[in-house]
Amino acid sequence: MNYYELIKTELINNEVYSKVKDYSKNKHDLETRYNVGKLLIEAQGGETRAKYGENLIKEYAIKLVKEVNKKYDYKTLLRIRQFYLLFSNVATLSRKLTWSHYVELIPLNNINIINYYIRLVETQNLSVRKLRERIKSNEYERLPEDTKLKLSNNETTTLPDNIPNPIIIKNPNNVDIVKEKALQMLIMEDIPSFLEQLGTGFTFIKNEYPIKLGNRYNYVDLLLFNYKYNCFVVIELKVTELKKQDIGQVQMYINYIDKNVKESNQNKTIGLIICKKENRYVIEYSSDERISVREYELTGGNL
Numbered sequence: 001m002n003y004y005e006l007i008k009t010e011l012i013n014n015e016v017y018s019k020v021k022d023y024s025k026n027k028h029d030l031e032t033r034y035n036v037g038k039l040l041i042e043a044q045g046g047e048t049r050a051k052y053g054e055n056l057i058k059e060y061a062i063k064l065v066k067e068v069n070k071k072y073d074y075k076t077l078l079r080i081r082q083f084y085l086l087f088s089n090v091a092t093l094s095r096k097l098t099w100s101h102y103v104e105l106i107p108l109n110n111i112n113i114i115n116y117y118i119r120l121v122e123t124q125n126l127s128v129r130k131l132r133e134r135i136k137s138n139e140y141e142r143l144p145e146d147t148k149l150k151l152s153n154n155e156t157t158t159l160p161d162n163i164p165n166p167i168i169i170k171n172p173n174n175v176d177i178v179k180e181k182a183l184q185m186l187i188m189e190d191i192p193s194f195l196e197q198l199g200t201g202f203t204f205i206k207n208e209y210p211i212k213l214g215n216r217y218n219y220v221d222l223l224l225f226n227y228k229y230n231c232f233v234v235i236e237l238k239v240t241e242l243k244k245q246d247i248g249q250v251q252m253y254i255n256y257i258d259k260n261v262k263e264s265n266q267n268k269t270i271g272l273i274i275c276k277k278e279n280r281y282v283i284e285y286s287s288d289e290r291i292s293v294r295e296y297e298l299t300g301g302n303l
Helices: 003-017 025-043 047-052 054-067 074-087 099-108 111-124 128-136 145-152 180-189 191-198 244-260 280-285
Strands: 167-170 202-213 216-226 231-241 267-277 291-299
Touching: 003 025, 003 054, 025 054, 025 074, 025 099, 054 074, 074 099, 099 111, 099 128, 111 128, 111 145, 167 180, 167 191, 180 191, 180 202, 180 216, 180 231, 191 202, 202 244, 216 244, 231 244, 244 267, 244 280, 244 291
Parallel strands: 167 291, 231 267, 267 291
Antiparallel strands: 202 216, 216 231
């Protein structure tokens, strides 16, 4: 069997198909690379011997660059082969991702991590640039270990499960943050980026949301709503280590929102304390299942 000619034919057909304006063009593009990856493995003598066939791929690349398109160089063929190896046991490839998306994912070389980012692209319609930023921020690595286990087992996750730790907050001017108000203003400068950091489905309602208790007003640092989980989210910011009174403060805010703001068809409010440093003893002994705690980390550049 002449594997080179089969690969060449696949790629030429795809080059022709790519010039046709058709909604299934992306599907064809992915299927072509999958098939070429499979042929490369077979040409090298199967998956177990694939690593010994690098010279064969180099030979194919030299000819394909001349005869089909210069983009099919050695590096690209290696990427296509790895694409097949990663997804050969997957029932269907996500058509919401382009080949350029998969190029960003292939180097991760871990199907659990890759599946996480695939779901992000599917649910949030991430561009390739946005996907690259999320990978660069190590978003998956910052998820709680319990969440990673749930994801790998395809178990249902809750809203807090999907909030990374730490939460990265942009600080492009390297402002010295010593007060909660300053941290809040930093978040407000780029609220879309902050909401993306928290996960899927968050919308901004108001900062300094007023709560009247008797004759006195208290103010929620940030009040959000999550349309995926259909609930309000109370966020309290702390530039110090978590203290036990912080839990009580957020409990009061949650109870107020549930009683005075939440509609009957909405789920119960949850709380999120974002602090400079966690305190495992406070979390362990003053815990409330409605409240999650995450540290924050400031970054001077792009995420």
